[in-house]
Amino acid sequence: MTRSRPGGPALSRRRMLAGTAALLGGAFAAPALTGCTAAGAASGITNLSYWHLLSGGDGITMATLVAEVEKELGDLAVDQTVLAWGAPYYTKLAMAAAGGRAPDIAIMHASRVTGWAPGGLLDPWDLDLLAEFDITEDTFKPRIWEKGFTDGKLYSVALDSHPFIMFFNTEVADDAGVLASDGKLIETSTPDEFLDMALEMQKVTGQHGLSWGYLNDGAQLWRLFYTFYKQHGADMVLETGKPAQFDEDAAIESLEYMTKLVDGTVAAKNSDINNGIAEFAGGKSGLLFSGVWELRTMQDAGIPFDATTIPTLFGTPAVYADSHAFVLPHQSNPDETKRRAAYEFMSTLLKDSIEWAGAGHIPAYLPVIEDPAYDDLIPQAHYANAADLINYDPPAWFTGSGSDFQNYFLDAIQGVMLGGTTPEAGFSSFIARINTLLSKPNPVTV
Amino acid sequence: MTATAQNVLSDTGATARSSHPGKPRETLTGWGFIAPFGILFILFMLVPIFWGIYLSFTNQSLTGAGGDFIGVANYAEALGDPDMWRSMLNTVWFTILSTVPLVVIALALALLVNTGLPGQWLWRLSFFMPYLLASTVVSLIWVWLYNPQLGLFNAILGWFGVDPVTWLQDPDLAMLSVVVTTVWWTIGFNFLLYLAALQNIPDTQYEAASLDGAGPWRTLFSITIPQLGPTTAMVIVLQLLASLKVFDQIYQMTGGGPAGTTRSAIQYIFESGFTGFRFGYSSAISYIFFILIIIVSVIQFRITARRSA
Numbered sequence: 001m002t003r004s005r006p007g008g009p010a011l012s013r014r015r016m017l018a019g020t021a022a023l024l025g026g027a028f029a030a031p032a033l034t035g036c037t038a039a040g041a042a043s044g045i046t047n048l049s050y051w052h053l054l055s056g057g058d059g060i061t062m063a064t065l066v067a068e069v070e071k072e073l074g075d076l077a078v079d080q081t082v083l084a085w086g087a088p089y090y091t092k093l094a095m096a097a098a099g100g101r102a103p104d105i106a107i108m109h110a111s112r113v114t115g116w117a118p119g120g121l122l123d124p125w126d127l128d129l130l131a132e133f134d135i136t137e138d139t140f141k142p143r144i145w146e147k148g149f150t151d152g153k154l155y156s157v158a159l160d161s162h163p164f165i166m167f168f169n170t171e172v173a174d175d176a177g178v179l180a181s182d183g184k185l186i187e188t189s190t191p192d193e194f195l196d197m198a199l200e201m202q203k204v205t206g207q208h209g210l211s212w213g214y215l216n217d218g219a220q221l222w223r224l225f226y227t228f229y230k231q232h233g234a235d236m237v238l239e240t241g242k243p244a245q246f247d248e249d250a251a252i253e254s255l256e257y258m259t260k261l262v263d264g265t266v267a268a269k270n271s272d273i274n275n276g277i278a279e280f281a282g283g284k285s286g287l288l289f290s291g292v293w294e295l296r297t298m299q300d301a302g303i304p305f306d307a308t309t310i311p312t313l314f315g316t317p318a319v320y321a322d323s324h325a326f327v328l329p330h331q332s333n334p335d336e337t338k339r340r341a342a343y344e345f346m347s348t349l350l351k352d353s354i355e356w357a358g359a360g361h362i363p364a365y366l367p368v369i370e371d372p373a374y375d376d377l378i379p380q381a382h383y384a385n386a387a388d389l390i391n392y393d394p395p396a397w398f399t400g401s402g403s404d405f406q407n408y409f410l411d412a413i414q415g416v417m418l419g420g421t422t423p424e425a426g427f428s429s430f431i432a433r434i435n436t437l438l439s440k441p442n443p444v445t446v
Numbered sequence: 447m448t449a450t451a452q453n454v455l456s457d458t459g460a461t462a463r464s465s466h467p468g469k470p471r472e473t474l475t476g477w478g479f480i481a482p483f484g485i486l487f488i489l490f491m492l493v494p495i496f497w498g499i500y501l502s503f504t505n506q507s508l509t510g511a512g513g514d515f516i517g518v519a520n521y522a523e524a525l526g527d528p529d530m531w532r533s534m535l536n537t538v539w540f541t542i543l544s545t546v547p548l549v550v551i552a553l554a555l556a557l558l559v560n561t562g563l564p565g566q567w568l569w570r571l572s573f574f575m576p577y578l579l580a581s582t583v584v585s586l587i588w589v590w591l592y593n594p595q596l597g598l599f600n601a602i603l604g605w606f607g608v609d610p611v612t613w614l615q616d617p618d619l620a621m622l623s624v625v626v627t628t629v630w631w632t633i634g635f636n637f638l639l640y641l642a643a644l645q646n647i648p649d650t651q652y653e654a655a656s657l658d659g660a661g662p663w664r665t666l667f668s669i670t671i672p673q674l675g676p677t678t679a680m681v682i683v684l685q686l687l688a689s690l691k692v693f694d695q696i697y698q699m700t701g702g703g704p705a706g707t708t709r710s711a712i713q714y715i716f717e718s719g720f721t722g723f724r725f726g727y728s729s730a731i732s733y734i735f736f737i738l739i740i741i742v743s744v745i746q747f748r749i750t751a752r753r754s755a
Contacts, residue, residue, distance in 0.1 A: 087720070087721050090721070091508075091720040091721060094508055094509060094723070095508065097509075098508060098509050098510040099510075116509075119507070119509035119510075119511055119723075120509065120510065120511070121509050215594065215612070215614075215615050216614065216615065216700065216701060216703060268595060269610075270594045270595070270610065270612050270615065271594070271595050272593070272595075275593070275595045275596060397723075398722070403721070404717060404721050404722060407701060407702070407703070410701075410703055410704075411702075411703050411704065411705045411706050412705065414615060414703065414704050414705070415617065415704060415705055418612060418615060418616070420616075420617070429705075441505075443505075443507045443508075443509075443511075443512070443722065443723040443724040443727075444507060444509050444511065444723055445507075445509075445511050
């Protein structure tokens with residue numbers, strides 16, 4: 001349908017040259033850049049600039065997917081720009097969007113979109129045009145689809161959900177007598193049952209029962225905390241102009257339990273996540289709390305393992321997760337051809353996203369996970385239920401993956417884990433910090 | 447030179463070129479030579495400096511929102527912001543902790559090398575080499591050395607039965623650990639300045655001293671250290687300014703933690719502006735920090751001026 005649309009010639013090269021010239025000549029060459037976007041000879045190739053923060057194994061998988069989509073569509077050339085996860089990526093994307101000369105399409109964490117959309121950094125997706133490319137509400141799990149909406153407009157379309165889950169070493173579990181006959185872990189539904197199971201595994205490995213790490217890592221700390229917190233059925237509401245609303249008992253109980261886990265026997269007293277990953281991959285522990293993105297590492301380690309959602313220890317099934325989601329960063333003068341190409345690119349990529357599941361993530365596009373091929377993916381199929389239970393960060397302009405919010409949590413809570421601070425004092429200093437932020441005007445919109 | 451040329455131009459008008467051949471052209475050539483620097487200086491120093499002052503009086507957001515003039519509200523907020531004061535104090539604390547060893551140890555190393563140890567080049571190289579490393583490399587190496595589970599330092603302590611220490615995660619130790627890293631990393635530069643100065647002290651003075659029967663300590667305190675005075679003054683100025691600007695290694699090693707105990711002023715400026723979106727506020731903090739640096743510099747100049755007077 002869009003095959004014969006006029007596009008620019010091989011712009012990427014010219015654009016790169018112009019970019020280099022701009023660098024060399026300071027700001028003087030800048031007008032040359034704008035000259036490129038309007039060019040339109042009849043070679044029929046549309047160039048799409050695409051920014052994302054997927055590096056390592058994820059980056060390789062994404063590059064393969066992009067190449068496949070390019071081949072499938074034939075008339076699309078995608079320039080990928082990969083930037084480092086976290087603040088470096090988000091500051092650059094924000095500035096590009098604030099200047100109105102952003103990439104044609106980009107990936108953001110769904111949890112960050114809430115903060116960005118009201119500030120005009122993102123352009124909304126057109127639901128009718130999405131439907132034309134087979135992307136509709138019923139092709140996503142409700143929690144994931146709804147997360148894309150701000151003020152009634154859809155700003156992000158999820159590629160995946162990547163929950164915080166539990167890996168387990170099947171051999172260790174078997175030796176410890178905690179493997180049920182169906183190959184799954186025995187069910188643990190209270191905090192103590194889980195501790196007992198981990199201790200049984202510790203006896204087998206002689207080192208630790210559980211691997212996890214939190215040193216200098218607000219993300220890991222927050223993911224586990226929020227999993228336990230949400231398992232209490234508790235909520236956290238952060239509204240600018242009001243103090244944070246939260247359930248203190250649930251928070252303290254979650255933190256106390258986390259300190260129990262890092263007692264030096266169940267899990268290492270002071271470990272960063274890399275130690276934890278190395279420990280589990282070396283067979284020195286039976287369990288690992290981490291994100292699904294560690295799947296490849298574990299497969300490469302060659303240990304016998306499986307994965308599952310973190311057991312429900314506090315009554316309510318809940319999983320912490322985030323999604324990589326496609327957004328349209330704000331452009332002052334969007335090129336209609338490119339906009340349409342962005343829709344087509346995303347739709348094709350979503351339909352091919354079974355490959356993305358190979359990296360551990362749960363594809364968000366339902367036709368992919370409903371395909372029988374997905375059930376053959378083990379252990380991915382064993383934690384696919386997480387997609388129904390996921391909880392994103394509490395929405396606020398400062399929350400989300402790679403945000404300062406997680407650093408504030410680290411600042412306040414690391415001392416609790418290390419034993420110098422009480423959970424009560426740690427959590428109240430975290431809330432004090434958050435309340436300060438909430439008391440100031442939201443700088444995204446001002 | 448510029449003034450003369452201008453006088454000539456205004457005095458003699460259009461005939462200047464013929465009556466004083468070369469002069470205006472020389473001026474033009476002069477301007478031509480400084481133009482590349484001048485343009486960059488204006489674009490990337492002067493314009494941002496004044497633009498920043500303007501921004502600090504607005505509620506400009508990184509997202510493009512805001513931009514309304516709000517008077518001194520940002521400054522008022524900053525002066526009442528405990529996080530800002532904390533980051534300033536952290537910066538000052540880091541500066542004190544790092545400047546003293548970076549001057550004293552650099553001098554000691556230079557003196558040792560200058561005593562005529564065999565293999566001078568090896569000493570020079572090994573003291574200076576860390577300085578050539580990028581901050582990222584240094585941070586990575588030291589984060590591993592400090593690693594509580596697998597790090598070298600805790601392994602050594604382990605041989606003596608000492609429990610693992612969380613070097614970078616303990617609020618009492620984190621800043622000290624960063625300082626140790628910084629000293630190891632940057633000492634080579636001060637060391638080299640001192641070594642060069644030492645080698646410039648005329649041998650005649652030492653000969654005279656030894657003829658008068660001065661021992662090595664007497665020589666050190668009466669000749670070497672006084673002769674190094676100007677170098678010491680320069681090293682201290684450079685070091686103070688470098689330490690006040692600390693950002694890289696802290697950002698990479700602790701991210702400002704634990705509990706904000708290592709967050710430096712520059713990091714707080716970065717966080718409020720770039721990840722917190724508040725450009726106006728962030729500009730205000732940077733001007734407060736700028737004033738702090740000016741105060742430190744003035745005190746420093748006063749002290750050195752008095753000493754040399």
